[in-house]
Amino acid sequence: MGEGVEWALHCCLNLAWIGEERAVPAVKLAGYYELPPAYLNKQLQALARAGIVSSTSGPKGGFRLARPLERITLMDVVAAIEGPEPAFRCTEIITQGPGAQAPGRDPERCLIDRAMGRAELAWRRELAGQTLAELSADVERTMPGVPGRIRRWFG
Amino acid sequence: MGEGVEWALHCCLNLAWIGEERAVPAVKLAGYYELPPAYLNKQLQALARAGIVSSTSGPKGGFRLARPLERITLMDVVAAIEGPEPAFRCTEIITQGPGAQAPGRDPERCLIDRAMGRAELAWRRELAGQTLAELSADVERTMPGVPGRIRRWFG
DNA sequence: GAATCACTACTCGGATAGGGTGTGTCCGAGTATACATGG
DNA sequence: CCATGTATACTCGGACACACCCTATCCGAGTAGTGATTC
Numbered sequence: 001m002g003e004g005v006e007w008a009l010h011c012c013l014n015l016a017w018i019g020e021e022r023a024v025p026a027v028k029l030a031g032y033y034e035l036p037p038a039y040l041n042k043q044l045q046a047l048a049r050a051g052i053v054s055s056t057s058g059p060k061g062g063f064r065l066a067r068p069l070e071r072i073t074l075m076d077v078v079a080a081i082e083g084p085e086p087a088f089r090c091t092e093i094i095t096q097g098p099g100a101q102a103p104g105r106d107p108e109r110c111l112i113d114r115a116m117g118r119a120e121l122a123w124r125r126e127l128a129g130q131t132l133a134e135l136s137a138d139v140e141r142t143m144p145g146v147p148g149r150i151r152r153w154f155g
Numbered sequence: 156m157g158e159g160v161e162w163a164l165h166c167c168l169n170l171a172w173i174g175e176e177r178a179v180p181a182v183k184l185a186g187y188y189e190l191p192p193a194y195l196n197k198q199l200q201a202l203a204r205a206g207i208v209s210s211t212s213g214p215k216g217g218f219r220l221a222r223p224l225e226r227i228t229l230m231d232v233v234a235a236i237e238g239p240e241p242a243f244r245c246t247e248i249i250t251q252g253p254g255a256q257a258p259g260r261d262p263e264r265c266l267i268d269r270a271m272g273r274a275e276l277a278w279r280r281e282l283a284g285q286t287l288a289e290l291s292a293d294v295e296r297t298m299p300g301v302p303g304r305i306r307r308w309f310g
Numbered sequence: 311g312a313a314t315c316a317c318t319a320c321t322c323g324g325a326t327a328g329g330g331t332g333t334g335t336c337c338g339a340g341t342a343t344a345c346a347t348g349g
Numbered sequence: 350c351c352a353t354g355t356a357t358a359c360t361c362g363g364a365c366a367c368a369c370c371c372t373a374t375c376c377g378a379g380t381a382g383t384g385a386t387t388c
Contacts, residue, residue, distance in 0.1 A: 001242045002332060009267050010248065025360060034252040039334050045362065058341035061360045074270060087156045087242070093165065097189040099308055101301075111293050112164050115229060115285055123278035130270055138266050146256075153254055157371060180321060194373050200323065212321045213380035 004043040004081045007035060011044065012072060012132055013139070015053065015065045017147040018154050023062035028154065043081060050080035069133035075124055077132075088116040159198040159236045162190060166199065167227060167287055168294070170208065170220045172302040173309050178217035183309065198236060205235035224288035230279055232287075243271040 011029050018024060026041035044063050047053045054066040065072075090113035094101050109117075139146055166184050173179060181196035199218050202208045209221040220227075245268035249256050264272075294301055 001244075003244075003246050004332090005243065005271075006246060006248060006267060023360095027360085032252050032254050033248040035248065036334060038336075041361070042334085042363090048361090055361060056341085057339085057360045057362085059343055059357095059359045061341075063361090074274065088160065089156075089158075091158050091161060093161060093188040093190065097187050099187050099305060101298075111290060111297070112161060115290055116160075116282075118285075119229065119278050119281035122281040123274050126274035126277040127271075130273075135266060135270055142266070143256075150254060159371090178321095182321085191373060193375075196322070197324090197373090203322090210322060211380085212323085212378085214320045214382055216321045216380075218322090 001078075002081060004046070005078055007033070007040055008043050008047055008077050008081050009074070009132070009135075011040070011063075012047070012052065012065065012069070012077065013136055014150055014154070015063065016069050016132070016136060017150050019151070020064045022154075023056050023060065023064045024154060025062035028062070032150075032153065046080050047077070050076065052076060052080055069136055070131055072132045073128045074130050074132070074135075075128035078127055086117070086120055088113075088120060090116070156233075156237060159201075160233055162188070162195055163198050163202055163232050163236050164229070164287070164290075166195070166218075167202070167207065167220065167224070167232065168291055169305055169309070170218065171224050171287070171291060172305050174306070175219045177309075178211050178215065178219045179309060180217035183217070187305075187308065201235050202232070205231065207231060207235055224291055225286055227287045228283045229285050229287070229290075230283035233282055241272070241275050243268075243275060245271070 010033065014029065014032065015024060026044050027037045029035075029044070030037040030040040044053060044055070048055045048063070048066075051066055052072055053063045055061075055063050090110050092110065094110050136147075165188065169184065169187065170179060181199050182192045184190075184199070185192040185195040199208060199210070203210045203218070206221055207227055208218045210216070210218050245265050247265065249265050291302075
């Protein structure tokens with residue numbers, strides 16, 4: 001899995017703590033973690049395409065959260081960065097070669113694909129079941145000073 | 156995820172249906188699905204290193220299951236092919252840059268890492284909860300002719 | 311006839327190239343601000 | 350003093366290289382079987 005997911009999650013939390021009334025440019029977000037600015041910008045573009053953040057150009061421009069943390073799940077961010085395709089993609093080798101099964105013969109998919117799909121569904125369900133708001137609450141509980149320090153640093 | 160996982164799962168089932176008294180060379184297994192023989196051999200080597208199959212060289216050599224299907228889970232095969240590293244690897248960017256948290260300050264890991272780890276644990280748990288024996292039983296129930304046909308083709 | 315030995319064919323195993331996706335960088339389009347200018 | 354036009358600086362957005370891992374291939378090490386040779 002690409003590391004852009006980790007960057008995107010941290011940035012979403014930071015944007016929330018900074019407040020949605022201010023737009024933060026990618027360069028500043030990158031500076032906080034010493035990440036490649038242009039590449040982080042690319043990841044944030046993906047978040048913008050997914051409707052998670054909104055972007056504005058020009059001076060005083062940048063990124064801000066498009067909706068509250070309560071309506072952003074881990075799944076949303078992962079899907080925005082990694083794409084919607086499943087990790088395990090069945091190439092249907094069962095329909096090739098001498099022992100080929102007729103593709104349309106059984107309406108159900110390849111059983112291996114179904115089994116792997118069940119596991120991936122459990123993964124997605126877990127990701128979709130946790131919002132960034134819960135994550136933010138956990139951080140504020142275990143490290144109360146962090147959000148304030150971040151808001152101050154970006155000020 | 157690499158497609159070698161799909162190949163390995165099909166091959167394990169085929170080896171089980173053929174019977175463990177016979178060793179099947181990689182070339183023959185590849186021929187059944189028209190896969191690149193040498194590359195499939197590489198995947199089977201990974202299964203051998205993981206102790207899922209045993210390999211014997213020379214004439215009448217090949218691969219055979221090292222233990223019954225009841226003791227092989229989807230997780231075993233995935234770990235053998237893909238490696239033991241988790242898909243999401245936290246790069247600890249939280250410990251870098253101006254807002255660096257001291258690494259040893261909190262004994263618990265980065266909360267984002269923990270959240271992603273929970274999801275991945277659900278995935279692994281689902282994979283580890285299903286054995287190839289159950290998968291084989293499903294196939295024999297929905298497509299009763301397949302195992303016999305495979306055993307016949309490899310004969 | 312039986313045992314031994316060399317030879318052959320076959321298989322795995324690791325070392326070696328090629329391609330595709332993720333990683334990283336650069337420059338142009340667009341915009342809001344600030345300033346100068348004129349009424 | 351206020352409105353307007355212009356220049357400017359700043360930001361995103363997409364187009365352009367680089368690198369690493371997955372994919373694919375090839376050849377050597379080792380082994381079991383086979384046949385010839387010898388006692």
